[in-house]
Amino acid sequence: MQFRQQEKGKYLLVHASGRLDASWADHFSSTFKEYIRQGQHHILLEASEVSYLSSAGIRALVQVVKSIMAVQGSFQIIRASSFVHQTLQMTGFESWLKADFPDDLPAEDTEAQIPDESPFELYQLNGSTAMQLSVPATWVPWKAFNSNNLSSIRFGHQDFALGIGAPHQSDQDASMHMGEFLVVGGNVIYQPPREGDKPDFLLPEKAYLPEMHCLQALHCTGDMPHLLRFSPKGNKTYFGLGELAEKVLTETGSALAAFVIFAEIDGLVGSSIIQSPGLLKEDRIIPFPDIKEWLSFCGERVFPRQQALIFGMASKGLDGKKSPLLAGSTMHKNLFLHAHAAVFPYLPIESGVIKLKSVTEKLFKGPPPMALLHLLEDSRPSTGLGESTLIRGACWYTAINTNQEDTIWA
Amino acid sequence: MLNVNNLYKTFAPGTVNEVKALIDVSLHIEEGCFTAVIGTNGSGKSTLLNAIAGSFKPDHGRINLFEHNITNWPEYKRASLIGRVFQNPFAGTAAGMTISENIALAMRRGKRRPLTAAITSRIRDEIAERVKTLKMGLEDRLDNPIGTLSGGQRQALTLLMASWLRPQLLLLDEHTAALDPKTAAKVSEITKEIITREKLTAMMVTHSMQQAVDLSDRIIMMHRGRIVEDLRDEMKARVRISDLMQTFERVQKLDLFDQSVAEILEQQFV
Amino acid sequence: MGIVLSAFTIGLILAALTMGMLISFRMLRFTDITVDGSLTLGASVAAITIINGWSPWLATLVAVFSGAFAGMLTGLLYTRFNIQMILSGILMMTALYSVNLRVMGRSNIPLLDTKTVTGTTETIITGVTGGLSQINIMGWPVSVSDFSVFVTALVICIITALLLKYFLLTHLGTALRATGSNPQMVRAQGINHKSMTVLGLSLSNGLVALSGALLAQYQGFADVQMGIGMMVWGLASIIIGEALVGTRSIGVTITGAILGTIFFRLLIAIALRWGLNPNDLKLVTALFVFIALVAPIWVKSLRKTIWGGLKNA
Ligand SMILES: Nc1ncnc2c1ncn2[C@@H]1O[C@H](COP(=O)(O)OP(=O)(O)OP(=O)(O)O)[C@@H](O)[C@H]1O
Ligand SMILES: [Mg+2]
Numbered sequence: 001m002q003f004r005q006q007e008k009g010k011y012l013l014v015h016a017s018g019r020l021d022a023s024w025a026d027h028f029s030s031t032f033k034e035y036i037r038q039g040q041h042h043i044l045l046e047a048s049e050v051s052y053l054s055s056a057g058i059r060a061l062v063q064v065v066k067s068i069m070a071v072q073g074s075f076q077i078i079r080a081s082s083f084v085h086q087t088l089q090m091t092g093f094e095s096w097l098k099a100d101f102p103d104d105l106p107a108e109d110t111e112a113q114i115p116d117e118s119p120f121e122l123y124q125l126n127g128s129t130a131m132q133l134s135v136p137a138t139w140v141p142w143k144a145f146n147s148n149n150l151s152s153i154r155f156g157h158q159d160f161a162l163g164i165g166a167p168h169q170s171d172q173d174a175s176m177h178m179g180e181f182l183v184v185g186g187n188v189i190y191q192p193p194r195e196g197d198k199p200d201f202l203l204p205e206k207a208y209l210p211e212m213h214c215l216q217a218l219h220c221t222g223d224m225p226h227l228l229r230f231s232p233k234g235n236k237t238y239f240g241l242g243e244l245a246e247k248v249l250t251e252t253g254s255a256l257a258a259f260v261i262f263a264e265i266d267g268l269v270g271s272s273i274i275q276s277p278g279l280l281k282e283d284r285i286i287p288f289p290d291i292k293e294w295l296s297f298c299g300e301r302v303f304p305r306q307q308a309l310i311f312g313m314a315s316k317g318l319d320g321k322k323s324p325l326l327a328g329s330t331m332h333k334n335l336f337l338h339a340h341a342a343v344f345p346y347l348p349i350e351s352g353v354i355k356l357k358s359v360t361e362k363l364f365k366g367p368p369p370m371a372l373l374h375l376l377e378d379s380r381p382s383t384g385l386g387e388s389t390l391i392r393g394a395c396w397y398t399a400i401n402t403n404q405e406d407t408i409w410a
Numbered sequence: 411m412l413n414v415n416n417l418y419k420t421f422a423p424g425t426v427n428e429v430k431a432l433i434d435v436s437l438h439i440e441e442g443c444f445t446a447v448i449g450t451n452g453s454g455k456s457t458l459l460n461a462i463a464g465s466f467k468p469d470h471g472r473i474n475l476f477e478h479n480i481t482n483w484p485e486y487k488r489a490s491l492i493g494r495v496f497q498n499p500f501a502g503t504a505a506g507m508t509i510s511e512n513i514a515l516a517m518r519r520g521k522r523r524p525l526t527a528a529i530t531s532r533i534r535d536e537i538a539e540r541v542k543t544l545k546m547g548l549e550d551r552l553d554n555p556i557g558t559l560s561g562g563q564r565q566a567l568t569l570l571m572a573s574w575l576r577p578q579l580l581l582l583d584e585h586t587a588a589l590d591p592k593t594a595a596k597v598s599e600i601t602k603e604i605i606t607r608e609k610l611t612a613m614m615v616t617h618s619m620q621q622a623v624d625l626s627d628r629i630i631m632m633h634r635g636r637i638v639e640d641l642r643d644e645m646k647a648r649v650r651i652s653d654l655m656q657t658f659e660r661v662q663k664l665d666l667f668d669q670s671v672a673e674i675l676e677q678q679f680v
Numbered sequence: 681m682g683i684v685l686s687a688f689t690i691g692l693i694l695a696a697l698t699m700g701m702l703i704s705f706r707m708l709r710f711t712d713i714t715v716d717g718s719l720t721l722g723a724s725v726a727a728i729t730i731i732n733g734w735s736p737w738l739a740t741l742v743a744v745f746s747g748a749f750a751g752m753l754t755g756l757l758y759t760r761f762n763i764q765m766i767l768s769g770i771l772m773m774t775a776l777y778s779v780n781l782r783v784m785g786r787s788n789i790p791l792l793d794t795k796t797v798t799g800t801t802e803t804i805i806t807g808v809t810g811g812l813s814q815i816n817i818m819g820w821p822v823s824v825s826d827f828s829v830f831v832t833a834l835v836i837c838i839i840t841a842l843l844l845k846y847f848l849l850t851h852l853g854t855a856l857r858a859t860g861s862n863p864q865m866v867r868a869q870g871i872n873h874k875s876m877t878v879l880g881l882s883l884s885n886g887l888v889a890l891s892g893a894l895l896a897q898y899q900g901f902a903d904v905q906m907g908i909g910m911m912v913w914g915l916a917s918i919i920i921g922e923a924l925v926g927t928r929s930i931g932v933t934i935t936g937a938i939l940g941t942i943f944f945r946l947l948i949a950i951a952l953r954w955g956l957n958p959n960d961l962k963l964v965t966a967l968f969v970f971i972a973l974v975a976p977i978w979v980k981s982l983r984k985t986i987w988g989g990l991k992n993a
Contacts, residue, residue: 141679196639196657271675288672292664295679297671299663327678338680376678380670463868489870502868504861506927511854520870523851571869 001050003031009106012040017049020057020084029060033067036348037264037305039231039392041073044101048079053087065096070362072350076102119233122251123353127223130399131160131258133313137214139164140324142284142294145178145215145277147171153219154209157186157357160224160258162311162340163217164277166190167202167210174213175278180374181212182311182340183219184260185360188212189309189342191372193276195296199342199372203364215277218313218325218338220258224356224396226251230263231351231392238266238389241339241375242332245314249335254399255317261310262349262359263393267301268308268341269385270373298373301385306370307347308390309363312339313400330379331387341388343371349394356396411611412439412462412579417471419457419635431457432468433635439613439628444605446622447615448654449632450662455615456497458632459581462613464488475578490520493572495565497584497615502568505557509548509567512556513537516571544570544600562593566600573604580605580612587617594618598625619651629654633661685822685830687949691942692833693894694913696840698921698937700887701914704751706933707848708880709860713769713911714754715888717776718747720907722889724780727789727902736797740893747889748882750776755878780904787904789896796897797836802828829898836894840887841934847883848930856880888914909962912969917941919972923983 001018012035020028035043043064068075076098080088088094136151150171155161161183166174167190181190186204190212191197202210228247230239241261248257275294286294315326315336326336345367349359378385419432431454439445447455461468462475464485473481480488496502503512514528514537538549544566548559556564565585572580582601586594602625605612616622622629628646631639631654638661641649697719704712722743729739750772757768781787805828806812814821847853858866859876866873888910896902921940927933952958 195660196653271679288669289667291672291675292667295675296660297663297667297675299666325680327680330677374679376674378671378674380674383670484872485867486870486872489868494868496864496868501862502865504858504865506861507854507858512858514851515854515858515866515869515871518851518870523855523871525847525850525852527846527849528851528854529849 001028005035007040009104011042011044011102011105013044013046013105015046015049017051019052019054020050020060021052021054022056025054025056025060028057029063032064036064036067036071036073037346039351041068041071041351043068043073043075044105045075045077046079047077047084048081050081050084053084058087058091058093061093061096067348071348117233119230119236119239120247121229121352123227123229125223125225125227125353125355125396127225128398129225130252130254130401131220131222133256133258133400134219135217135325136219137163137165137217138325139215139277142277142280142286144282144284145175145280147175149215150174151214151217152211153214153217154211155183155186155188155204156209156221157204158221158223159183159186159219160221160260160311161212161214161217161219162313162338163212163214163219164273165212165214165217166276166278167200167212171213176276178215178276178278179273180340180372182309182342182372183210183212184309184311185357186210187360187364189369189372191272193273195274199369201364201369216325220398220400222398224258224260224398226397227353228395228397229351229393230390230395238391239263240331240386241310241312241388241390242329242335242337242377244390244395245312245337245339246316246332246335248395248397249314249316252397252399256313256315256400257397258311258313258400259395259397260356261308261312261390261393261395262356262363263308263310263390263395264346265303265306265308265343266389266391267385268303268343268373268375268388269298269301269378270341270375270388271295271297272371272373298385301389302373303343303371305346307344307363308341308388308393309344309360309369310339310341310375312337312375314339327376329377331377337375339375339388341373341375342369343373344369354394356394359394411441411443411476412437412613413472413474414438414458414462415472415474417458417461417473418469419454419461419466420469423469430635432461432471435471435635435637437630437637439611441611442609443611443628444626445613445628445630446626447613447630447632448617448619448622449638450658453632454635455632456583457635459583459613459615462579463492463494463581487520491578493519493575493577493580495568495572495580495582495585497587499561499564499568499588500557502571503556503564506555508553509541509556509559510534510537510552512567513541513571513574516574519571519575519577521575540570540574541567560593562589562597565589565593565597569597569600569604573608573610576608576610578611580610582612582614582616584615584617586621601625619654622654623649623651631657631661634665638664682822682826683949683953684946685826687945688942689826689830689833689898690895691945692830692837692938693898694891694917694945695837695938695941696887696894697891697910697914698917698941699840699844699934700884700891701911702918702933702937703856703880703887704884705915705918707857707860708877708884710758710765710877710881711769712751712754712881712884713766714750714772714776714881714885715769715911715914716907716909717773717780718750718885718888718907719892719895719910720780720902720904721750721776721783722747722892723896723902723906724783724789724892724904725889726893727791727896728783728785730791730794730796730897731789736795736799736897740797740890740897743893744886744890747892748886750889751881751883751885752878754885755874755881758881759874759877777904784902784904788901790901791897792900797894798825798829798832798897801832801835805831833894833898836890837938840890841938844887845930845934852879909965912962912965913944916965916969916972917944919969920944923972924986926983926987 001024004015006013065075077096166177168174179191179193188202188210191199248259274296326338329335375388377387414437417435421429541549586597628642704710725746726739726743754772757763855871859873863873917940921936925936
């Protein structure tokens with residue numbers, strides 16, 4: 001089969017020719033899924049030159065349509081050849097068939113138009129204007145473990161957090177299993193501190209609220225009132241985490257902000273705890289190479305084309321020394337950042353305004369998370385991996401009130 | 411059963427070619443356990459097996475097999491307890507000698523070799539009977555030089571020889587790696603069969619994750635002279651090939667974790 | 681006929697040397713130069729004990745043990761002190777030169793009027809033929825003493841061959857054969873390959889010394905130079921034997937060694953008869969071995985043609 005595609009407004013018009021049978025079905029569905037990945041959610045299939053359609057071809061079509069429906073898109077087959085028309089009619093899929101182009105299809109290709117359209121779209125959602133931050137547990141590496149410093153938190157639907165903790169009930173148990181976690185809308189994803197172990201997750205359900213025993217936590221409660229959509233435009237093919245964080249800070253005009261990003265990954269850079277800090281009997285400086293037994297490092301830019309759910313906090317203008325739980329960026333001036341990313345298999349989302357809650361619901365219905373990383377910037381000369389970058393997605397964010405500065409950052 | 415304690419082995423120490431092939435390797439293997447050893451090329455798998463078999467003396471460390479401290483036993487003496495199959499199908503048999511002569515050698519592994527005829531008709535019958543269990547038709551070719559057989563046939567015979575007298579420990583070093591896929595599968599099958607039937611304690615180096623997952627009770631992964639992963643019991647039961655691949659990747663990434671990464675972490679990990 | 685008979689007799693005597701070298705060279709894959717020394721050792725030990733009135737049989741036995749001892753030392757140099765194979769042999773051979781001079785007290789011992797192992801046979805044959813000094817074999821007159829030597833050599837050769845064959849087919853002998861073929865496998869089967877090497881070299885040089893002892897008695901003197909080049913002769917014999925009959929089994933291989941030796945002696949006798957300068961003999965032998973070593977394929981095809989020819993005939 002051959003495909004020729006034209007962008008027309010919100011539509012992608014695909015001229016297909018050839019036989020859609022078992023030998024082409026996989027190629028067909030992967031081509032169309034790639035369109036969807038590229039943000040084309042409204043597809044018109046011009047099928048006048050599709051001479052044959054087998055059951056395998058229909059199955060491929062069904063898969064494509066399913067993916068498109070999952071992102072609230074649309075799929076129509078235009079000017080189907082008589083064979084295709086008949087086959088689809090007889091198999092009960094005539095709802096896909098349209099006699100002609102939709103009315104809102106622009107006559108001209110839009111490909112070359114508006115090359116400098118902004119890669120960002122901003123939306124205002126309902127919700128409080130700013131959240132309050134609490135820092136109930138303030139461990140920093142590599143302080144001795146003391147169970148008195150543990151803080152137990154139950155996370156409800158409006159809670160956002162990141163830190164180090166464990167879901168285990170007894171202090172003893174928890175101390176053995178202190179690992180990184182992030183909380184988005186009460187959904188907890190926790191990475192056990194053992195290399196190779198899969199992240200675990202705990203979701204709030206009816207009366208059940210997940211509880212974490214935290215050694216370190218940055219925690220805020222409320223709704224995310226702003227949404228930033230980003231997707232590649234022109235030369236702009238990816239978005240750095242620091243860049244997004246700076247954008248969030250600029251938009252809120254606040255010195256401190258929290259954000260949730262749900263996006264397709266270009267490459268993540270980070271590390272994770274692989275031995276519970278709960279085992280630390282005394283304050284330590286852990287030198288190389290011993291540090292390799294406590295932290296893993298990704299080594300390369302990882303998880304391209306997968307999906308990330310990131311929760312982070314960023315600040316500009318705050319005194320870095322007074323905020324030990326934010327790390328100074330080496331690539332963005334004056335930026336301080338702390339972000340954890342959970343990695344999922346790729347999951348496309350619809351464009352435009354989208355609710356965080358609907359995204360997380362959909363996300364946790366699907367396959368489980370593959371990894372959880374504490375994101376880092378690697379600005380080593382020549383060998384550096386750079387910062388984590390994303391391709392397209394959504395970023396919900398909020399300003400954080402900083403009037404409690406002193407108590408928070410002690 | 412087998413206890414390996416703090417084993418070290420450095421090849422060509424003090425030269426540019428210095429290789430730390432074993433670094434502080436400790437391992438305890440229980441009786442009846444079939445352990446697969448996997449790892450990247452040059453990770454020290456063969457060195458570990460050779461150290462256990464006594465091909466060389468370790469620089470440091472101790473090896474116990476049952477109640478014996480075999481650390482200082484020469485290789486041939488350890489052979490009374492240990493059966494071996496090598497990666498090279500030619501390594502385990504004497505090419506110029508007949509199948510029955512080769513097997514007759516194995517029938518007295520670790521025992522006195524008297525001045526009586528090695529092959530009598532009784533011994534021949536016994537050999538034919540057990541060779542038949544390989545289902546390769548070799549029982550009709552007992553007087554052919556073993557060098558005229560294919561690699562797979564030789565490897566199957568080597569396996570039979572290594573287990574003829576029940577060894578306390580069977581060491582298999584990539585014994586199917588040099589065979590074509592079909593023969594490799596057949597030899598794997600024979601391996602599993604013999605080990606299960608005789609309830610042998612065995613260590614098998616393999617590059618095939620499939621083999622490791624399918625055949626063994628326990629999987630040990632080596633990297634740069636160390637044991638970096640040890641999957642046993644319920645961990646082994648749930649492990650899949652993709653998990654092993656991931657562990658491989660992870661372990662290899664560990665090499666990228668150098669001083670400069672430690673500096674990044676020191677600055678940024680909060 | 682005299683020339684043929686003496687070629688056969690020397691061939692049978694030197695067959696022990698070839699059989700010995702079969703063990704070191706073919707089975708242990710050990711290129712053992714000790715041979716040159718231990719052959720002379722066998723001769724000199726036998727000679728000195730015989731002229732001191734020992735029974736020639738006992739003298740021969742002692743010679744065999746002395747050779748075995750020399751072989752053992754070579755083996756120990758190689759296995760215990762990790763000296764290179766060739767060098768171990770060279771050291772031993774060099775040392776044996778002095779030892780042989782010491783044993784004999786001079787460089788040559790004539791054995792003209794002494795009893796030799798042939799004596800017994802001669803008595804028997806003389807008894808059978810009724811005191812004739814010549815008998816007729818296939819129309820040729822042959823002196824009884826020459827014939828007795830031939831018969832003795834034949835009997836000793838056959839007995840040695842049978843014992844060797846039996847030994848090589850025992851458990852121990854099998855282990856010995858495997859040692860040269862695959863030492864790694866041998867160790868894995870619990871065999872001490874070092875002991876096997878030492879044992880093999882002892883046996884080998886014991887046989888070589890037997891050859892030396894018999895040779896001294898046959899030619900009527902022991903000479904400190906008599907071993908020079910013997911290793912290469914043995915090699916040539918082995919190669920010819922393998923070309924003649926192949927190596928299908930131990931029995932065949934041993935037979936080949938014997939036939940090869942005899943055939944080689946015949947070739948030499950013929951060459952000398954045709955006017956080959958005896959001084960060139962060793963050069964020609966060396967050339968022959970060189971060709972045989974670098975042209976094993978040629979040897980194989982030669983064997984095939986010989987066998988094919990026999991079958992087709
Ligand atoms: N005899 C030797 N002399 C020098 N170096 C050696 C020797 N044997 C092994 N090595 C080195 O020790 C390291 C470990 O080798 P080893 O054979 O144990 O690896 P392996 O895990 O078995 O690899 P492979 O999968 O390739 O068989 C390698 O770097 C190898 O080059
Ligand atoms: Mg190996």
